[in-house]
Amino acid sequence: MRILIIEDEQKAANYLKKGLTENGFSVDIANDGEDGLHLAMTEQYDLIILDVMLPIKGGWAIIQELREAGKEVPVIFLSARDSVHDRVHGLELGADDYLVKPYAFSELLARIRIILRRHPLQQSELLKLADLELDLVRHKARRGGQTLDLTVKEFQLLALMLRRRGEVLSRTTISEQVWGINFDSDTNVVDVAIRRLRKKVDDPFTLKLIHTIRGVGYVIDEAA
DSSP states (O other): OEEEOOSSSSSHHHHHHHHHHTTTTTTEESSSHHHHHHHHHSSSOOOEOOSSSSSSSOHHHHHHHHTTOOOOOOOEESSSSSHHHHHHHHHTTEEEEEEESOOHHHHHHHHHHHHHHTTTTTSSSEEEEEEEEEEEETTTTETEEEEEEHHHHHHHHHHHHTTTTTTTEEEEHHIIIIIOOOOOOTTHHHHHHHHHHHHHHHTTSSSSSSEEEEETTTEEEEOO
């Protein structure tokens, strides 16, 4: 799943990105409100983590513009502003949750998962295709009853492909979703990652699930 962090403190944003990435999320960061709103309006995210006090455009204005534009993406405010008035104001503007800094990462992660479970646009936390299963909460992958030992990126890549089963994903799309929007898609990192994933997901089994669409990209399905 893809999360946008709108946070002007680079160190805090990087810490948060590292933790979320380790838990299987694909994460983008915007360091001011203007860039954050642009990404939120133009890209597809499963959830946004939003600070209140931001350069150029504040968090209150961002969520207002998102909701006025009909964007129902879940939003969690993560802010040092801890008054009851601030928390209530954030929720009344349309936020799904409000967490005060300093915070425990484990609590934030739990709140993210709760929101993703209840949001109607979100998909199941257990992705399946044939005898392949991907448990997003437990970060486990199994095929034919056997546990697959996947790296974080391999897990994210497989999750992306399973969520968009049957859809041919270009290398650019994959690099944006798994490695971040600034990733240089001219490299062969995507091809290398797919090759390694195939060795674990497909090579030991008769039925091949990951297919190459020549000149276009990759698709996962029971038939190409």
